[in-house]
Amino acid sequence: MTRLAIALLALASSTAAASVASAQRAAPPLPARVDPRVAALRDAALKDDVAYDIVEGLTTEVGQRLAATDAEARARTWSVARLKALGFKNVHVETYQMPVWLRGAETAEVVAPFPQTLKLVALGNSGATPATGLTAPVVVFRSYGDLANAAPDSVRGKIVYIGNAMRPTQDGSSYGAYGPARFVGPALAARLGAAAVVIKSIGTDHHRNPHTGGTNFPEGVAPIPAAALSVPDAELIERMADRGKPITLKLVLTPRFAGTGTSGNVIAEVPGSDPKAGVVLIGGHLDSWDLGTGAIDDASGVAITAAAAKRILDGPKPRRTIRVVWFGAEEPGGYGGKDYARVHGGERHATAGESDFGADRIWRFEVNLPDTAKPIADRLQAALAPLGIARGAGVGGDGTDVGPTLALGVAAIDLDQDGTRYFDTHHTPDDTLDRIDPEQLRQNVAAWTTMLAVVANAPEDIGPVTPRR
Amino acid sequence: MTRLAIALLALASSTAAASVASAQRAAPPLPARVDPRVAALRDAALKDDVAYDIVEGLTTEVGQRLAATDAEARARTWSVARLKALGFKNVHVETYQMPVWLRGAETAEVVAPFPQTLKLVALGNSGATPATGLTAPVVVFRSYGDLANAAPDSVRGKIVYIGNAMRPTQDGSSYGAYGPARFVGPALAARLGAAAVVIKSIGTDHHRNPHTGGTNFPEGVAPIPAAALSVPDAELIERMADRGKPITLKLVLTPRFAGTGTSGNVIAEVPGSDPKAGVVLIGGHLDSWDLGTGAIDDASGVAITAAAAKRILDGPKPRRTIRVVWFGAEEPGGYGGKDYARVHGGERHATAGESDFGADRIWRFEVNLPDTAKPIADRLQAALAPLGIARGAGVGGDGTDVGPTLALGVAAIDLDQDGTRYFDTHHTPDDTLDRIDPEQLRQNVAAWTTMLAVVANAPEDIGPVTPRR
Missing domain, CATH: 3.50.30.30 (Glucose Oxidase; domain 1)
Incomplete structure (x- = not known):
């Protein structure tokens, strides 16, 4: 090694030390510790097949599910059978009336x-x-x-x-x-x-x-x-x-308006041990537009959230009850979400979040949590990081279906999917099973499983918040 | 450096020398010289706009052009006007009768x-x-x-x-x-x-x-x-x-068969100076299926071949007459190509080739030339190489439209387009203008211009061949 090389190395070394010091001054807090049980659930979910089976089944055995039609009713029957077969508790349908529009x-x-x-x-x-x-x-x-x-x-x-x-x-x-x-x-x-x-x-x-x-x-x-x-x-x-x-x-x-018809929400639960801790509400929408078979909009959303809840169902009873809702009639005007809030708005909800943006990988999460529950977001950040999911700078609280519930002051956790190719297919005849990438679907299930494992068991109180809007 | 390293280097060096010697023994002949006039025409064609204008015009102003319908007749009228406006000679339509099938x-x-x-x-x-x-x-x-x-x-x-x-x-x-x-x-x-x-x-x-x-x-x-x-x-x-x-x-x-209808070939020429040297026949098909607007199948083919011929038309008179044919009724059974051979099969043709595989880049050429004309292929190889086009190992002579003419023993020159994405769109409603990549379309025009510059002016006699099949 020459003297010049030694001198250059020393210079590089001192520069590097200065950079580290600067980074440490601006550094965020150390990441939270990830509970090994959460990590294990997350990693196992990367091999999930339950979500794909639900999307495959709904698109093959039901197809399009236009709100308040016979097809949506068949989808509810299919869903109750599938959710019961998966072992969920309190599986039932809650119906409501709505105007019917037909192509x-x-x-x-x-x-x-x-x-x-x-x-x-x-x-x-x-x-x-x-x-x-x-x-x-x-x-x-x-x-x-x-x-x-x-x-x-x-x-x-x-x-x-x-x-x-x-x-x-x-x-x-x-x-x-x-x-x-x-x-x-x-x-x-x-x-x-x-x-x-x-x-x-x-x-x-x-x-x-x-x-x-x-x-x-x-x-x-x-x-x-x-x-x-x-x-x-x-x-x-x-x-x-x-x-x-x-x-x-x-x-x-x-097209024509065909009077009033019946739609409904399909509800299933993973019972929790502490009824006072509030319900963790998750789901997607069961109805679809009538052109495709509603694979990314939104069979994938109901599938991802149910598959994640199933992983909690199969383990120790969580602290909070997880309620999976497959909402009806989202597309023509969010009728299912409104009816859910009308019926259940008086119950205590800890958090609410929905999956309704396809099945490509989740890249970001954002929350709206009360101050008492801020550490939950830090634990989520650490647990989701290995899935390529970073914490966003905004406030969570998105979604047509959980929107009316969030508006009552319920805390929000959003898991945001990559939408780069979503609007290639959204609401078209091309919304079919082949649009689902099984590997990215599994990453979604892993993210939702992680969220449920953290939130449903969080010891903190999760009280009301000021809604995002 | 250790003795071992030196020994290894020496070994590597002698191995490399042996490889070079082996490659030189197996080397093909030196590339043919490229005529600077050919190179200039080729390179100028990489800025072509004529082909895109034709595809844009046909798809916008005519749309689908199902064989033997009014739409195909409108396309012929459009084509005659455009080819005359471009300055081609002997622009005319040759009609024939055929069965009509309607969706x-x-x-x-x-x-x-x-x-x-x-x-x-x-x-x-x-x-x-x-x-x-x-x-x-x-x-x-x-x-x-x-x-x-x-x-x-x-x-x-x-x-x-x-x-x-x-x-x-x-x-x-x-x-x-x-x-x-x-x-x-x-x-x-x-x-x-x-x-x-x-x-x-x-x-x-x-x-x-x-x-x-x-x-x-x-x-x-x-x-x-x-x-x-x-x-x-x-x-x-x-x-x-x-x-x-x-x-x-x-x-x-x-669907139904609707009796007999009229279809036709649109013909345009770049006159040559030596009538005895034979016609260079090029073209594509003007008709399309009825679902899309026939952009890649085959507005691009008629556009590419006409744009290339236009570049020769605008320069010194070539030795051979270049005949551009926009064939009718290719899709339902190659009626235009058969009628062309029936009417013109008795004329001397030097070569024939068609463009009917979209508008993505040409990657290969293959010929079927008589022995007297083999140097033409060597000159083509050298002139096309800068466009990323290599000579294939097979025998040329492909195409529904020029097929009946080739079957009479006419020499063939195929310029083969990259078909990797062609069958994503082929014969679907998606065959529309947006499928055309203008840069790749220009590469096609450059390749066909190069071919015409070499072949239409070749001093060799281009006599009959044994058809590929």
């Missing part, structure tokens, strides 16, 4: 300037065209913002097209950014006197499978026909518009 | 054991069910081979399901390996007395977009209803079959 015919064609047929699907709660169809000129808005700033004269009597520039995001935030074109765009177009509205699908794929989803016409706004074009079809319309020629569309959309 | 309604549902709707499309030349549908038990064959070895009693009166295990291949060879389930499976099922046949799509994707394509019922075999399920729907049927329960399907398929 009809749905075809579209460009009449001019370049005759072509288009692929589109009606949005949930869409009004209908005459059975013979509606033909009208198209006014093209590249975004919801453009429509919001439109002169009513430009819209009246026309078919409104609303585009978007949605791109994939890991946290799904682009759904919130571009979704309003679907959520409230049709109602705005109706108020402006439009004859109908077609949106570019709220989706991130390039397939001829349009994305359905609910839209909302408030009291006093009569529903107009409202549908989503597949992304390639929307791009075709925009290319025609780029040529500056007037576009005329013919739409046939015959 | 009708197509729905399917599992009646038992698990009611679900399925996505399927009729195959070209399919027979029809009654308008009210056909309900029958299903017999599941996992492959065409299993059907070929079935006892007729197991098939008679049933709906035959034929699966496959097709995977992507760069050279497209898996289409030949698994395609017979579509090409001849329905006819075999018909001979065995089946009521109908549904195949797993001949495709490599996982989307709910089934792959259509022609099937063939020979003289004397009455067409039965024949359709393709999307890959996820086929997997669903197989999962149901795995449960060992009898499956009953209801099919509604109402």
Whole structure:
């Protein structure tokens, strides 16, 4: 070793020492100790098959499960049998009534300037065209913002097209950014006197499978026909518009409201030893849209949460009761979640969380816990870290189904899935079993098992919180 | 350095020297010199926009172009105008008559054991069910081979399901390996007395977009209803079959034969200076299936070959006439290619080649040239190498459209596209403009430009060959 090399080494060494000192000054607290029983449950769950079996079974033996239809009822029967077979306690269904919306015919064609047929699907709660169809000129808005700033004269009597520039995001935030074109765009177009509205699908794929989803016409706004074009079809319309020629569309959309029907929540429990400690509420939604077989939305969510609870069920009785709810009728308006809060809101809940964002790996968790229970989050952080899950900077408390319960002041624990490819498939015919990656599904089960092992047995009191919003 | 290390180095050195000597002994001849004019044309073509404009125009302004329909006629009108605008000579249409097959309604549902709707499309030349549908038990064959070895009693009166295990291949060879389930499976099922046949799509994707394509019922075999399920729907049927329960399907398929109609080839030329040197025939097919807008099958093929010819057109007159043919009615049975050979087979052709395998990059070329013209292949090899294109070990001469001309003994030059993702989209609604990668499309134009620059100006005589098959 030369003198120069020795000198360089010494310099590097002192620099490294300075860096360590700096890092130590800014360092977070040492990680919490991971209970070996939690670690063992977590690691065993990485070999889980229960969740995949549930997704495979629901998609194969039931298929689509549109809310308040016979198919959703068959799904409830299937679910009760499966949850009982898995050994859960207090398995039962709680029903409620709700309006029924059913898809009809749905075809579209460009009449001019370049005759072509288009692929589109009606949005949930869409009004209908005459059975013979509606033909009208198209006014093209590249975004919801453009429509919001439109002169009513430009819209009246026309078919409104609303585009978007949605791109994939890991946290799904682009759904919130571009979704309003679907959520409230049709109602705005109706108020402006439009004859109908077609949106570019709220989706991130390039397939001829349009994305359905609910839209909302408030009291006093009569529903107009409202549908989503597949992304390639929307791009075709925009290319025609780029040529500056007037576009005329013919739409046939015959969905209908079919009165009131029955939906329901399927409930199963892992009984706890301390009834006063509050219930740990978890679940997903059993209903689906009617185009695919509801694999990622949301057979995977009910499967992941039940598979995790099953792992606690098979061990020593936890302190807190774990309640697994497979909610009904999430898609058309969160009816199941509202009914659950109506029936059970008076019971003490320790925490609530749901899985409704597919089956890709969980990458982040966020909580809303009272000060007395903060150490729980530290223990979760340490126990989830080996699964590649980091603690987010935000406040937890997301979800349509547990939302009405969270709104009562229940603490929240969110396990956030990677949404990068979720909106390729969301609400399309492509939501089928093959979208499930079994390895990532198992990581989800491991994360939920870990959460349950930590939270259901936490000695801390988990009292009420201020809801996130 | 130790003595051992020195000894090892010496050994390595002598081994390396021996390897170099061995490689030199086995080395191929030195590459041919690339004519700088050829290289300049090739490199300029990497900035081509003509091909993309043609694909964009055909898919936007015409859309699907089913053979012998008004849509294909509109495509011919569009094509003549575009080819004339590009400056080609002798632009004209040559028509012929052919049988017309038109798609009708197509729905399917599992009646038992698990009611679900399925996505399927009729195959070209399919027979029809009654308008009210056909309900029958299903017999599941996992492959065409299993059907070929079935006892007729197991098939008679049933709906035959034929699966496959097709995977992507760069050279497209898996289409030949698994395609017979579509090409001849329905006819075999018909001979065995089946009521109908549904195949797993001949495709490599996982989307709910089934792959259509022609099937063939020979003289004397009455067409039965024949359709393709999307890959996820086929997997669903197989999962149901795995449960060992009898499956009953209801099919509604109402395609029809609509007599005789007119199709045609669109022809354009770059005139050469030496009429005796023979025509260089290139092209693709203008018709498409009716589900997508025929972007990769085969707007890209007509676009690539015309864009390349346009680059020769804009320079000094070549020795040989280049004839660009946008063939009609390839999909239902190669009618355009047969008609071309009937009309023009008596003319001297130097070479023929077609582009009908999408728009991904060309990775290989193969030729069938007479001995007098072998140096042409060496010059092609040198000129194409910078585009990432290597010379294949096989004999060229592929293609439905130029096939009847090649069969007359015309020399062949194939430029083979990468087919790895081709069968994700082939014959589906997803065959739309967004499938085209503009950079890879330009590489195609550069390869065809290079080929034309070499072949159309080659001083060698290019006489007849023995066809590949």
